[in-house]
Amino acid sequence: MGADIVSSGEARIRKTVLARIAPGEDVFCALREVCRKHGIRSGHIATMIGSLRSADVVCVTAHPEDPSRAVYLDPLHLEGYLELVGVQGIIGEDDKGELNIHLHVILAGGDAVPAAGHLADTGNNRILATAEAVISSFSCAEFRRSLDEETGFVLFKVREEPREK
Numbered sequence: 001m002g003a004d005i006v007s008s009g010e011a012r013i014r015k016t017v018l019a020r021i022a023p024g025e026d027v028f029c030a031l032r033e034v035c036r037k038h039g040i041r042s043g044h045i046a047t048m049i050g051s052l053r054s055a056d057v058v059c060v061t062a063h064p065e066d067p068s069r070a071v072y073l074d075p076l077h078l079e080g081y082l083e084l085v086g087v088q089g090i091i092g093e094d095d096k097g098e099l100n101i102h103l104h105v106i107l108a109g110g111d112a113v114p115a116a117g118h119l120a121d122t123g124n125n126r127i128l129a130t131a132e133a134v135i136s137s138f139s140c141a142e143f144r145r146s147l148d149e150e151t152g153f154v155l156f157k158v159r160e161e162p163r164e165k
Contacts (some may be wrong), residue, residue, distance in 0.1 A: 008138070009158045010140060011085045013137070014138060015038070016134060016136045017038045018132070019097060021127050021133070023127050025126070025127050026125055027118065027131065028103075030131075031045070031133070035067050036099070040135060040137040042091060042138045043090075043135060043138050045089040046136055048131055050127065050130045051081065051083055053080070053082065053128040055105070055124070056120040056124045057076045057078065057105065057116070057117040057119060057120070058073060067142075070153075078107065078115060081110055082108070083107065083109075085107060085128070088103070089106065090156050093144060100145045104117070142158070143156040144156065
């Protein structure tokens with residue numbers, strides 16, 4: 001495989017942060033605050049559980065005019081009593097140095113039927129009772145998010161030599 005097909009680098013866990021998010025808070029706003037507070041610029045959300053009162057979930061599908069390409073569906077907005085069965089995600093910076101968080105989620109309502117995809121950062125992912133997260137930051141390599149010309153998506157790639165902080 002060529003370097004343009006796979007980007008990889010050996011990272012080390014610099015630190016692990018435990019967080020609890022209070023009722024009513026938006027998941028993304030709260031996670032960005034935790035990252036700012038603890039100096040996390042590249043890392044991952046190893047796990048997050050809890051409950052949401054609302055969520056915007058997005059999934060990928062075939063492009064309607066070109067099935068060889070993919071597009072995201074409009075966000076599916078869910079409201080009610082939603083069990084946050086599991087979340088995992090990637091934390092990194094974009095080309096402007098802004099913090100980006102990408103989260104994949106499994107949710108279930110009272111009927112225990114799961115909904116899955118990634119959470120759209122819309123400000124509408126509100127905590128119901130609580131959410132607890134385990135977040136780790138990396139050193140020696142980092143995730144950087146930028147437009148991928150081939151797919152048309154904004155994606156993370158790995159940089160082996162992170163910028164000095």
